Amino acid sequence: MPCAWPPPGGVGMADRIVVRGIRGFGHHGVLAHEAEIGQEFTVDIEIDTDFTAAVAADDLDQTVDYGQVARLAHARLIGPRFLLIESLADAIAAEVAALPGVQAVTATVHKPHAPMPVGVGDVAVTRHRRPRARVVLGLGSNLGDRFAHLRRAVASLRAEGVDVTAVSPVVRSDPAGGPAGQDEFLNAVVVGATDLSPHELLRVCRAIEDAAERDRSVRWGPRPIDVDILDFAGHRVVEPDLVLPHPRIVDRPFVLVPWAQVAPHDRPGATGPTVAQLADAVGADAVRLAPEYVWGDLR
Numbered sequence: 001m002p003c004a005w006p007p008p009g010g011v012g013m014a015d016r017i018v019v020r021g022i023r024g025f026g027h028h029g030v031l032a033h034e035a036e037i038g039q040e041f042t043v044d045i046e047i048d049t050d051f052t053a054a055v056a057a058d059d060l061d062q063t064v065d066y067g068q069v070a071r072l073a074h075a076r077l078i079g080p081r082f083l084l085i086e087s088l089a090d091a092i093a094a095e096v097a098a099l100p101g102v103q104a105v106t107a108t109v110h111k112p113h114a115p116m117p118v119g120v121g122d123v124a125v126t127r128h129r130r131p132r133a134r135v136v137l138g139l140g141s142n143l144g145d146r147f148a149h150l151r152r153a154v155a156s157l158r159a160e161g162v163d164v165t166a167v168s169p170v171v172r173s174d175p176a177g178g179p180a181g182q183d184e185f186l187n188a189v190v191v192g193a194t195d196l197s198p199h200e201l202l203r204v205c206r207a208i209e210d211a212a213e214r215d216r217s218v219r220w221g222p223r224p225i226d227v228d229i230l231d232f233a234g235h236r237v238v239e240p241d242l243v244l245p246h247p248r249i250v251d252r253p254f255v256l257v258p259w260a261q262v263a264p265h266d267r268p269g270a271t272g273p274t275v276a277q278l279a280d281a282v283g284a285d286a287v288r289l290a291p292e293y294v295w296g297d298l299r
Contacts, residue, residue: 011166014049017045017063020044024043024077026077040113043073047104048103064101069099072095086125087127093127108126109125109127110122132194134192136189137189137205138233139154140184140185142183161195163194168261171187172186173260183222185254199239206225230255234269244269249268250268253285
């Protein structure tokens with residue numbers, strides 16, 4: 001089901017589940033005696049979610065089961081040793097973030113008996129996590145070493161928090177609008193997953209473009225690299241600087257054709273025709289496959 005981003009009510013106004021004081025005896029810590037003797041830890045968890053469906057149906061299956069949340073956290077507290085409670089907090093937050101309906105999670109691990117040089121009441125660390133979102137991005141270049149720009153963009157996405165799971169074959173396309181006399185584009189589509197928010201991902205895309213010295217002064221002008229967010233987990237965003245899904249997907253064969261090569265059953269915005277159906281409708285004649293460009297090892 002498509003949903004808006006930010007969550008209903010805006011940032012900081014999602015519905016919230018809070019579970020405090022989950023206790024467990026564990027052996028986490030750097031020092032040898034912490035591993036041998038162990039100590040008690042507690043964890044507090046705050047979950048941003050949306051109660052709308054659960055309230056309408058009065059149904060536990062439509063919300064986050066906080067009993068399950070407590071069991072997951074407790075299992076981590078008493079489970080295999082972490083040297084750092086920062087790592088323990090991250091593991092708990094990651095597991096809770098993966099539960100259906102979780103929009104964001106904050107896990108705070110308390111270590112009240114931590115060995116310290118002076119007396120303290122508690123030591124605590126807090127970790128924030130969001131569920132990993134499936135994202136689709138479009139790449140294009142018609143300046144300089146075009147394929148090198150595409151490869152660098154994929155590498156930069158990986159380095160900046162996108163787990164790239166698929167990259168389409170490269171296609172050639174004629175410029176769509178802008179000044180006359182431009183060279184043809186090389187285009188590709190990247191599919192991945194990320195913990196970033198839509199706007200954080202947008203900043204990554206713009207930083208990649210800036211690093212290649214893209215000139216934005218001419219609309220639809222020639223560019224060394226263009227990195228567009230096409231779809232972000234089906235979320236719908238309407239902001240001055242970002243609209244999702246990308247508003248011009250249905251008119252762009254240089255997006256649809258390569259996208260259909262790697263994920264033909266995707267539906268932009270999670271509704272409507274599939275990418276394959278949209279590619280058939282717009283026609284593939286406007287783009288040409290470029291098999292001479294082989295991605296190879298993108299790590």
